[in-house]
Amino acid sequence: xxxxxxxxxxxxxxxxxxxxxxxxxxxxxxxxxxxxxxxxxxxxxxxxxxxxxxxxxxxxxxxxxxxxxxxxxxxxxxxxxxxxxxxxxxxxxxxxxxxxxxxxxxxxxxxxxxxxxxxxxxxxxxxxxxxxxxxxxxxxxxxxxxxxxxxxxxxxxxxxxxxxxxxxxxxxxxxxxxxxxxxxxxxxxxxxxxxxxxxxxxxxxxxxxxxxxxxxxxxxxxxxxxxxxxxxxxxxxxxxxxxxxxxxxxxxxxxxxxxxxxxxxxxxxxxxxxxxxxxxxxxxxxxxxxxxxxxxxxxxxxxxxxxxxxxxxxxxxxxxxxxxxxxxxxxxxxxxxxxxxxxxxxxxxxxxxxxxxxxxxxxxxxxxxxxxxxxxxxxxxxxxxxxxxxxxxxxxxxxxxxxxxxxxxxxxxxxxxxxxxxxxxxxxxxxxxxxxxxxxxxxxxxxxxxxxxxxxxx
Numbered sequence: 001x002x003x004x005x006x007x008x009x010x011x012x013x014x015x016x017x018x019x020x021x022x023x024x025x026x027x028x029x030x031x032x033x034x035x036x037x038x039x040x041x042x043x044x045x046x047x048x049x050x051x052x053x054x055x056x057x058x059x060x061x062x063x064x065x066x067x068x069x070x071x072x073x074x075x076x077x078x079x080x081x082x083x084x085x086x087x088x089x090x091x092x093x094x095x096x097x098x099x100x101x102x103x104x105x106x107x108x109x110x111x112x113x114x115x116x117x118x119x120x121x122x123x124x125x126x127x128x129x130x131x132x133x134x135x136x137x138x139x140x141x142x143x144x145x146x147x148x149x150x151x152x153x154x155x156x157x158x159x160x161x162x163x164x165x166x167x168x169x170x171x172x173x174x175x176x177x178x179x180x181x182x183x184x185x186x187x188x189x190x191x192x193x194x195x196x197x198x199x200x201x202x203x204x205x206x207x208x209x210x211x212x213x214x215x216x217x218x219x220x221x222x223x224x225x226x227x228x229x230x231x232x233x234x235x236x237x238x239x240x241x242x243x244x245x246x247x248x249x250x251x252x253x254x255x256x257x258x259x260x261x262x263x264x265x266x267x268x269x270x271x272x273x274x275x276x277x278x279x280x281x282x283x284x285x286x287x288x289x290x291x292x293x294x295x296x297x298x299x300x301x302x303x304x305x306x307x308x309x310x311x312x313x314x315x316x317x318x319x320x321x322x323x324x325x326x327x328x329x330x331x332x333x334x335x336x337x338x339x340x341x342x343x344x345x346x347x348x349x350x351x352x353x354x355x356x357x358x359x360x361x362x363x364x365x366x367x368x369x370x371x372x373x374x375x376x377x378x379x380x381x382x383x384x385x386x387x388x389x390x391x392x393x394x395x396x397x398x399x400x401x402x403x404x405x406x407x408x409x410x411x412x413x414x415x416x417x418x419x420x421x422x423x424x425x426x427x428x429x430x431x432x433x434x435x436x437x438x439x440x441x442x443x444x445x446x447x448x449x450x451x452x453x454x455x456x457x458x
Contacts, residue, residue, distance in 0.1 A: 002113075002114070002115070002116060003113055003114050004114070005114045005116075005160055005161065007114075008110065008113075008114050009036055012033065012036050012037075012038045012080070013036060013037045013038065014037060014038070014039065015038050015039065015079040015080055016038075016039050016041075016077060016078045016079050016080075017033055017038040017039065017040050017041070017078060017079065017080045017081070017082065018040075018041050018042075018043060018075060018078040018080070018081040018082070018097075018102075019033070019040060019041070019042045019043065019081075019082045020043045020044075020072070020075070020081060020082065020083045020084055020087055020094075021043070021044060021083070021084025021086075021087065022042050022043075022044040022046065022051060022054065022055075022058075023044075023084060024155065025084075025085075025107050025108075025155040026042075026082065026084060026107065026155075027054060027155075028154075028155045028157075028158040029082060029107045029155060029157055029158060030042050030058060030063060031061070031158065032157065032158040033082075034061050034062065034063060038080075040062075040063045040064070041063070041064040041065075041066060041078070042058060042063050042064070042065055042066070043066045043067075043071045043072065043075070044065075044066075044067055044071055045067075045068070045069065045071055046067060047067055047068055048065070048067055051065075051067070055067075072091070072093040073093070075093040075094065075096065075097045075102075076096070076097060076100060077100075078097060078102050079102065079103065080102065080103045080104075080105065081094070081097055081102050081103070081104045081105070082105055082106055082107060082110075083104060083105075083106055083180070084106075085106060085108070085174065085176035085177045085179075086176055088179075089104070089179060089180045104180070105180075106177065106180060107155060107157045108150060108157075108171070108173070108177050108181075109180065109181055109182070109183060110157055111149075111156050111157040111160060112171075112181070112183045112184075112185060113183050114160060115156075115160060115163060115169055116163060116164065116165040116167075117147070117163050117164065117165055117166070117167040117168060117169045118168055118169070118186045118187070118298075119169045119170075119171060119185040119186050119187070120135055120139075120168065120169065120170045120171070120185060120186070120187040120189070120294055120295075121150075121171050121173050121184070121185030121187065121188050121189065121214050122135065122150075122170070122171065122172050122173065122189040122191065122290075122294075123172075123173045123174070123175070123178060123188075123189070123190055123191070123211050123214050124189070124190050124191030124192050124193065124211070124227075124233075125191070125192055125193055125194045125337060125339060125340075126191060126192055126194070126283070126337065126339055126340045126343060127191040127192065127283060127284075127286065127287045127290070128151070128172045128173075128174075128191060129151070129152055129172055129314055129317065129334065130279075130284065130287045130313065130314055130317055131189065131191055131287045131290045131291055131294075132148065132150070132152060132170050132171070132172040133148070133152070133311075133314050134287060134288060134290075134291040134307060134308075134311060135170050135189075135291045135294050135295055136148045136170045137307045137311060138291060138295050138299055138303050138304055138307045139168045139170065139295060139298065139299065141299070141303040141306050141307055142295075142298065142299040142300065142303040144166075144167065144168045144298070145164070145166070145167045145168070146167065146168045146169070146170065147159070147163060147167060147168070147169045147170070148169075148170045148171075148172075149169065149170075149171050149172075150171035150172040150173050150174075150177065151172040151173065151174055151177070152172050156169065156171075168298070171185065173185075173214060175207055175210040175211055176210070178210045178211060178213040178214055179210040179213070181213040181214075181216075181217075182213075182217060183217050184213065184214055184215050184216055184217040184218045184222070185214060185215075185218075185222075186218075186222050186223070187222065187223045187225065187294050188214040188215035188218060188222070188223070188224050188225070189214075189224075189225040189290055189293075189294050190211060190214065190215075190224075190225070190226055190227065190233050190236060191227060191233075191286075191287070191290055192227045192230040192232075192233055192339075193207075193208060193211065193230060193232035193233050194230075194232075194337065194339040208232065212236065212239065215236070215239075215240065215241065215242075216239070216241075217241075218240075218241040218242050219241060219242060220241065220242050221242060222241065222242035222243070223242055223243045223244075223245065223294075223297070224236070224237075224240045224241075224242060224243070224244045224245075225244075225245050225246075225247065225256075225290060225293040225294050226244060226245075226246050226247075227246070227247060227248075227286070227290070228246040228247065228248040228250075228251070228253065228256070229248050229249055229250050229286075234246075245257075245293040245296070246293070247286065247289035247290050247292070247293050248289075249282055249285060249286055249289070252265075254268075255267075256289075256293050257289035257290070257292040257293050257296075258289065259274075259282075259285055259289065262274040262275070264277075264285065264288060264289060264292070264308065266289075266292040266293070266296055266301070266304065267296060269301055271288075271292060271301055271304050271305050271308060272304075272305050272308045272309055276308070276309045277308055277309065278309070278310065278311060278312045278313070279311065279312070279313050279318075280313075280318055280347040280348070281318065281343060281344070281346060281347025281348075282343075282346065282347070283343035283344075283346070283347065284313075284318075284347070288308050291304075291307075292304050315331075315445075315448065316331055316332070316333040316334045316444060316445060316448035317332060317334045318330060318332050318344060318347055318430075319331045319332070319448075321451075321452050321455045321456070322455060322456065324420070324455070324458045325425070326424075326425030326426060326427075327420070327423040327424075327425070327426075327427045327428070327429060328427075328428050328429070329428075329429045329430075329455045330428065330429070330430040330431070330432075331430075331431055331448045331451050331452055331455075332344045332430055332431060332432035333431055333432075333433065333437070333444045333445070333447045333448030333451060334444050334448070335432040335433060335434060336358070336361070336433065336434070336435060336436045336437070336444060337361070337363055337434060338363060338364070338365055338367050338368035338372075338434045339367065340432070340434070341354075341356065341368055341372065341432045341433070341434040342367065342368060342371050342372050342375075344430065344432040345372050345375035345376065345430075345432065346375060348375065348428055348430070350377075350428070351374070351375050351376055351377040352375065352376065352377060352427070352428040352429065352430050353376075353377055353378045353380065353419050353422060353423055353427055353428065353429045353430070354372075354376050354378070354379050354380065354430060354432060355380045355382065355415050355416065355419055355429070355430070355431045355432070355433070355451075356368075356379065356380070356381055356382075356389060356432065356433050356434045356435070357381040357382045357383035357384070357385050357386040357389055357415075357433060357434075357435055358382075358383040358384065358385060358433045358434075358435030358436055358437050358438075358439055358440065358447075359383065359384055359385070359435055359436040359437060359438040359439040359440075360384050360385050360388070360435065360439075361435065361436050364392075365385075365388065365389050365392040365393075365434065366392055366396070368389070368392075368434055369389075369392045369393045369395075369396035369397070370396055373393070373396060373397065373400070373402070373404060376404060377405075377427065378404070378405045378406075378407065378419075378422050379393060379404060379405070379406045379407070380406075380407045380409055380415050380418050380419055381406065381407070381408050381409065381415075382408075382409040382410075382411065382412055382414070382415040383412075383433070383435060383439050383440055384435075384439040385435050386408055386409075387408075389434070390406055390408065393406060394406070405422070407422070411440075412440055412447075412450065412451075412454075413454060416431075416451065416454045416455065416458075420458060431447075431448070431451045433447070
């Protein structure tokens with residue numbers, strides 16, 4: 001049974017509340033907490049001058065600011081602390097606050113607890129954003145008032161009073177957001193599981209544990225959607241609390257969605273044919289099948305079909321940028337893990353010129369070399385991991401007794417100019433880094449936009 005938001009309003013009024021992190025999702029949260037008459041202190045590593053107008057506005061509204069390098073030195077004396085997803089729950093400052101009896105939570109956790117509408121939660125290592133967006137579009141097509149949030153869209157907790165019980169909410173949830181969750185979504189989707197974010201998670205087990213929380217607290221009436229083709233994901237069925245549906249690209253299924261004879265099916269009903277789909281690659285067929293399973297109880301086949309045959313994808317995900325002198329350029333900046341890049345490479349009909357490399361998330365690159373080499377014509381490496389990737393590729397290529405041109409670039413711009421230099425008419429160049437962006441850019445969107453800017457200027 002969902003809790004009523006009036007309970008939260010009564011609880012938070014007059015409480016001393018700390019908000020750790022003044023970022024995209026927490027800015028509206030802080031404003032909302034002030035409106036709910038909480039006594040708010042906001043913490044961030046950024047300086048006053050970096051925060052600019054945001055800091056000034058907060059101070060005007062009575063928010064106390066604790067900023068700079070030592071911002072977490074004193075988290076004591078609070079009734080409630082809202083943490084930002086990227087801060088681990090075992091951070092010493094948070095552990096100390098918890099020992100003192102402080103209630104530690106996050107914007108997303110409170111939203112799921114009090115949201116009156118049915119929530120569709122999507123997590124996994126790859127395909128989260130595309131799947132979330134497809135689910136959102138199908139529900140909207142069916143005529144529901146639909147909200148999208150979590151990792152994409154707008155932070156929703158501040159809008160909770162505008163959401164009605166007949167609305168639908170779709171959330172993309174990362175392992176960081178799920179790590180501390182003690183509530184689950186009504187529909188929980190796990191697209192797949194492979195090594196990711198091992199720079200923040202202690203190990204693969206902790207990463208999978210975080211993902212488990214999306215369905216761990218479900219009831220018998222709730223739904224879990226799993227990838228039948230991914231061993232780690234399929235294993236989770238044993239822990240399901242409610243109904244389970246599966247999707248597969250490999251086999252016919254009774255209880256879910258599958259792909260056979262170039263056709264996408266849900267519960268044995270044909271939705272559309274492969275050639276009608278605008279999205280490139282079998283991984284996107286998988287994303288569509290996932291979405292069909294999630295919404296099957298709520299929508300008609302006609303709505304699924306309409307979206308499947310018109311949806312062209314999300315920016316920075318296999319996005320076609322332009323053709324220059326007979327060479328097609330694609331932006332897949334979202335691909336911040338090797339498995340993501342492998343899927344991206346397989347979406348093309350022929351070997352491509354790949355631009356890869358970036359911040360090191362401590363994920364092994366062997367799978368990329370072993371599975372991806374045959375889909376690569378020339379490999380251009382840049383960023384903090386370029387030597388690491390080069391070494392892995394050289395080892396694998398030596399074992400397989402094949403050659404592949406590998407070019408090292410000094411910087412991001414040079415990587416693109418090198419690609420233009422080696423490309424011939426009919427070639428495809430794709431930015432699909434297999435790494436996060438933090439060594440050179442604030443995030444993958446900034447990286448993708450920079451790439452597009454350079455391509456548009458070629």
